[in-house]
Amino acid sequence: MQAVITHPGPLEEAIEAPSARAELDPARIASVILPSKSLTAAERVGVYHGMYLLRMIEALEGDFSAVAHFLGNDAFADLVTRYVQVHPSVSYTFNVLGNDFPDFIRASKGLRRRGFAADLARLELAVTAAFDAPESPAWPAEEIARMPESAWESAVFEPIAAFRVLEFAYPVNAYLQSVKDDVHEHPEPARTPSFVAVYRKNYEIWRLDLSRPAYRFLNALAEGRPFGKAVADAARAHQGNPGDQLFRWMRDWVAEGMFQSVRIAP
Amino acid sequence: MRPNSSVSRNRWGFPDLGIGVGLRTVHYSHILENRPEVDFFEVLSENYMDTGGRPLWVLDQIAEAYPVVLHGVSMSIGSADPLDRHHLGKLKALAARTKALWVSDHLCWTGVAGRNTHDLLPMPLTEEALSHVIGRVKTVSDILERPLILENASTYAEFAASSMPEWEFFARLMDEADCGMLLDVNNVYVSSFNHGFDPKEYLDAIPPDRVAQYHLAGHTHKGTHIIDTHNDHVIEPVWDLYRHALARTGNAATLLEWDADIPAFEVVHGEALKARAHRREEAPVAAAAS
Numbered sequence: 001m002q003a004v005i006t007h008p009g010p011l012e013e014a015i016e017a018p019s020a021r022a023e024l025d026p027a028r029i030a031s032v033i034l035p036s037k038s039l040t041a042a043e044r045v046g047v048y049h050g051m052y053l054l055r056m057i058e059a060l061e062g063d064f065s066a067v068a069h070f071l072g073n074d075a076f077a078d079l080v081t082r083y084v085q086v087h088p089s090v091s092y093t094f095n096v097l098g099n100d101f102p103d104f105i106r107a108s109k110g111l112r113r114r115g116f117a118a119d120l121a122r123l124e125l126a127v128t129a130a131f132d133a134p135e136s137p138a139w140p141a142e143e144i145a146r147m148p149e150s151a152w153e154s155a156v157f158e159p160i161a162a163f164r165v166l167e168f169a170y171p172v173n174a175y176l177q178s179v180k181d182d183v184h185e186h187p188e189p190a191r192t193p194s195f196v197a198v199y200r201k202n203y204e205i206w207r208l209d210l211s212r213p214a215y216r217f218l219n220a221l222a223e224g225r226p227f228g229k230a231v232a233d234a235a236r237a238h239q240g241n242p243g244d245q246l247f248r249w250m251r252d253w254v255a256e257g258m259f260q261s262v263r264i265a266p
Numbered sequence: 267m268r269p270n271s272s273v274s275r276n277r278w279g280f281p282d283l284g285i286g287v288g289l290r291t292v293h294y295s296h297i298l299e300n301r302p303e304v305d306f307f308e309v310l311s312e313n314y315m316d317t318g319g320r321p322l323w324v325l326d327q328i329a330e331a332y333p334v335v336l337h338g339v340s341m342s343i344g345s346a347d348p349l350d351r352h353h354l355g356k357l358k359a360l361a362a363r364t365k366a367l368w369v370s371d372h373l374c375w376t377g378v379a380g381r382n383t384h385d386l387l388p389m390p391l392t393e394e395a396l397s398h399v400i401g402r403v404k405t406v407s408d409i410l411e412r413p414l415i416l417e418n419a420s421t422y423a424e425f426a427a428s429s430m431p432e433w434e435f436f437a438r439l440m441d442e443a444d445c446g447m448l449l450d451v452n453n454v455y456v457s458s459f460n461h462g463f464d465p466k467e468y469l470d471a472i473p474p475d476r477v478a479q480y481h482l483a484g485h486t487h488k489g490t491h492i493i494d495t496h497n498d499h500v501i502e503p504v505w506d507l508y509r510h511a512l513a514r515t516g517n518a519a520t521l522l523e524w525d526a527d528i529p530a531f532e533v534v535h536g537e538a539l540k541a542r543a544h545r546r547e548e549a550p551v552a553a554a555a556s
Contacts, residue, residue: 001387001423002377002378002379002381002383002387005383005385005387006381006383030426031426032425032426032427033423033424033425033426034423034424034425034426036424036460036461036462036490036491037462038489038490038491039490039491041423043490044422044423044424044491045423047422047423047491047493048383048385048387048422048423051385052383052385055383055384055385056384059384088381088382089377089381089382089383089384090380090381090382091382092312092315092340092341092350092353092382093312093315093316093340094384095316095317096316130319131317131319131320132316132317132318132319133318133319134318135318135319135322135323161318162318162319200319203319203320203323204320
């Protein structure tokens with residue numbers, strides 16, 4: 001029954017599929033499922049078959065609404081139909097169903113602008129992850145002033161659980177915003193690097209565009225690089241001393257609640 | 267804002283919480299801002315097990331202000347797969363966090379071989395299946411440290427191997443596994459149309475003292491069959507069945523489900539409150555307020 005319900009094709013094809021045949025000869029279906037006054041045995045199983053894919057599409061559309069908007073309803077439904085054949089739900093929750101969706105899109109040869117769509121899916125997945133992450137209290141901004149100057153060099157900043165910093169090959173954050181706007185003025189999905197921090201503040205999700213240097217610096221900190229080394233890395237990349245800029249960024253990020261604690265390495 | 271609840275006639279003394287509404291995301295802001303006078307909220311368990319964000323923050327506030335019951339869709343109590351103890355552990359923790367008065371799920375299976383179709387699939391109503399489910403219900407009740415409440419699902423297919431009607435399966439299951447029932451009157455109506463049985467025969471066969479809660483909902487009539495879509499008002503024949511059931515069980519906590527094309531909170535709550543008239547009409551509260 002499950003083999004028929006989850007088959008991507010029409011009911012007749014689903015009943016005849018090898019996976020279903022392995023369980024039951026199609027000619028014997030009426031010996032397992034009773035017909036009703038108005039439906040055959042196959043049609044009754046078909047009620048469940050018809051709802052399965054709709055449920056999967058609806059679930060992923062909730063998490064990847066911008067991807068659905070970009071691809072269009074039919075292409076998105078087709079993509080999800082193929083996706084759940086490879087990555088069916090194996091959890092009690094839909095929350096993790098889309099975890100492999102970005103990689104699946106990237107590998108979907110023939111899909112229109114798949115590189116852009118995959119990046120967009122990765123951003124939406126990060127938003128979902130930040131939405132559901134455990135709540136961790138932010139490190140208070142006023143603590144910056146209390147940090148001894150000598151402590152900064154070896155300070156390791158731990159981001160809150162609801163934090164992601166990402167690098168993309170396309171301007172997907174601008175596209176996501178254009179989908180959310182009342183009037184959709186989409187940016188050209190041309191190859192242009194972009195960098196975004198996704199984080200939760202007061203139970204709302206925020207997406208902050210970053211420059212490449214800001215991304216590199218924030219990403220280094222998020223990966224546990226001591227502050228002094230992250231600054232040195234940034235200085236080398238800049239071929240100069242970007243100190244003031246780095247401290248301004250740091251102050252802003254702390255004020256936004258991106259970090260939950262600071263560990264001073266011995 | 268915890269309304270007075272009354273003792274109902276079920277064997278566990280679960281209170282008759284009155285008329286409740288399912289907690290849905292689209293109504294979060296309305297509820298938090300207006301604190302409507304709702305007798306209780308039913309919470310979809312799986313929606314809150316793996317989130318630490320706004321949904322859980324909202325739920326904490328709701329659970330602080332209103333009585334809460336948990337209702338799940340993924341226990342898959344009828345499956346041949348092993349019980350998901352990770353899921354059950356999270357369910358138990360959520361019940362403790364929300365001080366849920368009871369925990370319910372469905373008599374169904376949702377998948378086998380590790381997969382979840384996220385549908386409430388029909389059981390073969392056989393002695394073998396009954397024995398299988400009895401054992402699993404006992405295990406779940408032990409883990410949760412409370413009686414499990416199971417809802418009758420709407421079904422669209424019947425197995426030729428079934429040797430008893432669903433109401434007999436349910437009655438024997440509840441007796442032998444010592445579990446309770448969330449009696450979905452709309453589902454009885456939907457299944458009675460789809461399978462051609464008398465819905466009142468179903469209701470009359472359910473031991474009244476096992477009914478902890480009622481569900482009401484709208485559905486979609488497709489001509490050849492009815493789908494349980496939770497997207498409309500409750501139709502009169504379902505209200506009639508509700509009155510019939512209450513005459514046997516006395517008043518019990520009653521909840522309106524509205525899960526698709528969800529209208530404004532007031533519309534959903536207004537539909538739920540229609541149940542109040544039916545309760546007063548035929549089944550006065552069984553015992554004094556606690």
